[in-house]
Amino acid sequence: MPRQTSRDLRNESRFEVLHALFTLGPSTRQEIAKHTGLSPATVATLVTQFLSEGVLRIATIEQNTVGRPYERLTIDPGRGRILGIDVAETYVDATVYDVLLQPLGQSQVMLDEHQNGQTYVVDGIVRAIDAAIADGGTTRAQITGVGVSMPGQVRPDAGVSVFAPNWDWHDVTIEALLAERLGLPVYVDNPLKAIALSELWFGVGRTTKSMAVVNLGTGVGAGIVIDRALLRGETNNAGEWGHTLLQLDGRLCRCGRRGCVEAYLGVCGLQTTLAEIDPDHPALREAQQPGFVAAVADGLTRGDSALAELARRTSHYLAAALGDLVNLLNISHITLTGWTTAALSEWLIPAVRSELPDHVLPGSLPDLTVEASKVPGNPVALGMAAFSLEQFLGTLGLASKASLPATGRRLRSPV
Template identity: 45%
Template sequence: MKRTSRDIRTANRYEVLRHCFGRPAVSRRELAAATGLSPATVATLVGELAGLGILTEVGFQDSAGGRPRGLVAVAAGHGALIGVDVAETYVHAELFDLALNVVARADRELRPGTHRPDQVVAVIADAVAAVREQGAGGGRVLGVGVCMPGLVDRRDGVSVYAPNWDWHDVPLRRLLAEHVDLPLYLDNPLRACTVAELWFGAARGCDDAVVVNLGTGVGAGLALGGALHRGVTNGAGEWGHTTLVLDGRPCHCGDRGCVEAYVGAPGIMRNLRELYPGSPLLHPDDQTATIAALADAAAEGSPQALDVLRETARHLGPAVADLVNLLDPEVVVLSSWVAGRLGGPLLTEVRRAVARHALAGPGAATRIVLSPIPTDPVSLGAATFALEGALAAPVRA
């Protein structure tokens, strides 16, 4: 898609602002050095962000000679943002201040058989209302970012394809707008997790990174050349639906042998069932309880649980090694709720498996780590999409 001058200005505002997060104050000269933009351009963009109320002047920095340098910081209390993580089994919403500190949280369950668009929309709207009520003193809400599993058309706000729910071309933003009176920005959790890691997590300062989402579904968010890679249709990263085993297990997408069928939560449950039929660790109708039981048992050294993690890593390792060989990233981050819950024991097995399958050069250069972000990275990334939308608005006096 051809970028307009407004698109470029919005991207530059976004880039300047990104380098302000996590710092108490920063000078315009430091921002110019960090972004590669000219000092004059940075001065103009800082003025625009101050006009939007997102940056504020906070004092001066002494210089070796000449005038002191003015310092700016994010005006955290000027407004708020909402990020919503919609997964196959839950909806998690968070309200953030403008410095992207969490102000309020709300969790809602998505029960089996309650995945019709109207049902999911009602749950999302309820979670958004809950965090707005909790954070009523946090300033005006600039927008809501909503991340949906599957393929998403972010421009038109359409859930193009969600295989685990058999959704096709659902006009989700229009349906949500009937219940939520705020600007809405729809996207995919792979993109959200990647942005969260670039801004606040293990990929900060990296040009090339892969964020592997391990949940009910599986995917790989990509950062290439220091920027989020979306692909032509916003569909980049559907690595979970690449073929791992020819004529293997059936997948929700309709194909067989996909990565997701072996390392997503349902796939891990199947690994457990095949290795240890009747295991007390298996909760047949509850992914969350099964993963939690495996994690607790592995932490205690259970041979059953460790066998299941090794079997999972036996499939996940070669699939991650493919990403390492193809993209040669600085870091691969294991993210989302399954990776977070299984934690160190899974990470150890994955590192061993990747070392066996990756080429020596890229394999040695790539770090494989767990996400260090303490909050939900999808909600955090979703909030940055709402912030991006606010930055695209005309500057107010």
């Protein structure tokens, strides 16, 4: 029977060479061969092809006192621009990258979390993209692909937002809507897949075999990496840790089930917990979630006792729910990301590290690490740009179908 793989980075020689250059930066043929495990002869042949195709260029030539001069190769950054878009319930972040995934420009458009119309959301995405293109000194003609992360359940193979609970969206053909509005190739996926890919390319995933990249924001979830490969699941929905149980028959979650982790660790969950502690707390008067989280961080800095209790309970919930991930998957790394993490990690992470051993089976504990993500910038936008780039590389002189990433399809062209 045919073997199938979940790898988004395929073990294909041409792709491996290009990916090595992302990981290593400008490199010699010898360094590429060592990194990829390909033979020096294979690397030399492929590099010659890439140079003739204009995909690679020579970055530097160095001369030692003895021996031949050696060349450092790099992907030609002039080959195009990539957009990575993080669409959340409360904002759209857009970043323009070159093909080395260096950011050139960015923008943010706030969304009203109480609006849910398709036109409202698409308009916000388009405005963010236009502003990012202007900020990056780029033109739309230079953009080779747009990777768009949509909240909730997404089928990248169909370009569909299957279910976005906060907006009550069902089966919205978002990729076609965006491709039409933008006149650009669009690839949609889910933020959990994007954050996992950003950690695989630029974070602890470069050296880690298994990890969960845990997002804490309006929604919560985990990008799961097993044996260096992104876990997608049968319908791209793996990682919905936010919809595993913390408390059977507990708080009503926006997914409709009771007791989900998200009902305690999503921003609405934090608001509910604070209301249980002090229903008149001033932070609860913030109309939008980012304002609430900022007020919590401010209050914790000032030593507000109700917020200290909120941090204590939230850390307890988080340690317990992360313990479940470790016990089920026996992963070695947990990386926390998302805007709640960015605001509150100094209160949450030490407490979680302290409590986690109480929740994890002893044999799964050795070498377990929990830390905030060190991926620079917005990891969702970066991961989406990396997905889009994987597909773009598939068209960059990589004629063989086998070299396309495992998503098994090309970018949807504008209609």
